[in-house]
Amino acid sequence: MRRWHTTVALSGVLALALWGQETKVSEGRILYQRHCAACHGANGRGDGPMSKFIYPSPTNLTKGVFKFRSTPTGTLPTDDDLKRVISEGIQSTPMFGMKGILTESEIDALVAYIKTLSPSFQEGDKGEPIKVNPMPPSPELVSEGRKLYFELGCDSCHGKSGQGDGPAAKSLQDEKGRPIRILSFADARNFKAGFSPTDIYRTIMTGLDGSPMPSFAEMLSEREGWALAYFVHSLIQNKVAPKRFGDQIPVSRLNKLPLKPDDALWKSVPVVNLALQPTWDRVRSPEFLQVQSATDGQNLVLRLQWSDEKRDVSTKGQSDAVFVQLPLDAGKPIPSLFYGDPKSPVKILRWDAGKGLTVYSAKGFGTLSQISDTNVQGSGQWLKNRWVVVFSVKGLNLSSPLPVSFSVWNGSLGDIGERRLMTGWHFLVTQNP
Template sequence: MRALVSRRGAGGGVRPYSTTLAAAPVPDPRPLGSGNADDTGLAGSPRPRRAARLVVVGAVVVAVSVVASVGQVWAQKGDAQAGKSVYEKKCALCHGDKGDGKGPAADLLEPRPRDFTTGVYKIRTTVGKVPTDQDLFDVITRGMPGTFMPAWDVLAEKDRWSLVAYLKTFAAEKLKEAPKKQELPKEVAPSAESIKRGKEMFEAIECHKCHGADGRADGPSRPELKDDWGHPIRPANLTKRWTFRGGASRGDIAMRLANGVLGTPMPSFIDSVEKPEDIWHLANFIASLGPESPNYATLLSARAVGAEIPDDPNAEFWTRIAPQNVPLVGQVIIDPRNFNPAIDLVALRAAWNEREIAFHLAWDDPTQSVADPAKKTYADAVSVQFPRALVTGPERPYFLMGDASDAVYLLRWENGKGVVEADANGPTKLAPIAGGMATANAVYANGQYRLVLKRPLASKDAARLAFRPGVFTPVAFQAWDGGAGEAGTRMSLTSWYYLRLEEPQSNRRFVVPPVVAVLTLVAMLLVGRVANRRG
């Protein structure tokens, strides 16, 4: 700190900022002298040394807090020159040395990296085009969820402010206007009524045209959507709030509705809703469409049921089982690779009884497609993968659909074809197993597939895995959005997970504890008696 003070005194032009200073608690608004005046009153006290020390301490405290408050202002301004070196290290490979969004990785990424020379930023809290510094800072800090822009909260705060300053130099002319804050109407708390009103507005202002009737990004306008630079752009899937670029809170949603997402087909709606507070009703409705976070499952389980398991994917039975969300990512090991996978999540519900096991899979896909060479589309498909047999020990087939030496067992469903059981020695080496025993029932509605795959629990032959209760069975998933051109190795997938068939609820947990308690008591009484006898 001393160094900073002296630098400030000497150079003047040098901007001293550091996180320690910027983070200093309450800045002291008093001018430099006042603290001294208070403290000098102690100079006449009987213990002059202590008083002198207090004076020094007081002066330092005041000086530091003044410097701190000034430092905070400077920190917020950031230093473009310092930002440049951070930018070159952390940002340039995607956004380009010139900030034009043409870094070496640009062509592989979808959506493409931002071109800072346009001065157009998607996420703002302002009216008009110019964002506040805080807006830019927030985007750097939390990233753009659902895209390849990560959250840079790992960078020191001052580095992020410096980046803000540097980014603005790419479009200084376009960003010179002072930003004007977007005022939001008074917040409306979520309630059944508000959500109902929000749903009416959703239809009235035609949100469904892009975002789909249930918000799954499957609206009729989807294929035509382009950003301001002519690149195709996907509408947000409103049921996956964790992918919202500008944040998942109701406040974030209300702000996006109010002033739109700049550079995209998402306009500002503050003037097109009936009453300003409808923005909040809409935000409440959108927030009701899905959870704020996906809560990915780590261990999958299949519920034991005594009764029949329904074939209908929309049966009430399935709503009583909590979905286990599994994230899927692009296959980038075998050519052709899939860097921008269309399907990023499969929700699994599973159940078994003494005869059969059933997997209920739900995943979003904006188009229901079958193989059509003219349109360059393929059949939508999904597969659930297991080893061919349960082995003890850690060994299992290669997670990417097996390899030449060790095959996996697949339950593969394809739109228009149904389910097959197959062995796979790699993504393109599938061999159907004779005498298929699996059945499938699929429905597609409003951008979502729901599928029930069923198979007998046991297996009499060695070609099929026999499911056993209580055993941790390796399982993996693959999915193809044929409408997005996915087929073969162009897929999304997971690595191995564990599936466990829950054992029927036993009453062990109610019997064991009382027995243990009684045994403890008996043991204590015995010890006491022995001690008494000896004493």
């Protein structure tokens, strides 16, 4: 009798665990369709509607080939690897992180769902994280690493000084035959898997599967791996990568709001520099969007500034422009970064140097619809090689942090349509009186 009760109890526990996993996968499916499908596709094949516009091309998640792992080459990433990429995003790409945008539980649900997209997670080689035992940095290690850099032929792709200009750089392709642009080691933002010595060591020893970057685990000793990592790290000139998402933009409380781009009242409003990321393969210019925000309790004003050496004005296409994306209903879940989704639509305020202000609503990629909104005003000026644009919005609920994202177009550099610079989601936070 006791054995029978034990069997029933174990069966109940197993059933409960399976139900919990199914619930998590179901939640992850909803989150994936909202936040990931625009690029990675509804079924994870890397063929979402944004995929034809963005660089680098989105990963085909059904193949089970992942670049950013802590596991040996040819093996699957751990759950923590997937979670890290979802949470932190991938530097120098339009994949922005979800940490602070989604909860830890929601990110876990996304991981659970992504693993259902590829049979590899049921059949493939589940790798164990490589051992990472940091060695203390020293001039001797850096010198040894420099010697290894040339002996291993790293300069053939990355260039003699790590500028990404090696003789083989222009011919590199990914597994689908798509061109790959090698980025400079001088900028911390160009290290997609992280720029700390530990991150670089892990990349050297695991490789970036699906790319020409191999694993050197079979060629290097542990000491040699750290020597090479410290040398590459020594080439970084700016060792701070700006935050690309989840920043708080303070909304100052003022009795009188500045409504013009050059209004002197803006001097009392804090400035936040938000990192901009090109959606396509072009230089990162401008690098930052300066944002200021204030409210009088009824109206919100935003002043946006960015550097631009040439004033591009056109009514037909490649014109300088900026847009602000806000949730249509702040009570709904945070929308998709790419034009919202059916459950969480967005409002977009666009100022164009050629057309002026236009207001849109959208509930997903391809659903952009112009609307009439008398609660929104916008104006812009080109002042000393930079644009200054001011938006005024009436009736927004600012009682809690309000998600907001931005995009910038530079006509001279070829930006048009989905070819633009963008930010991840940030938050407008009203300051206490």
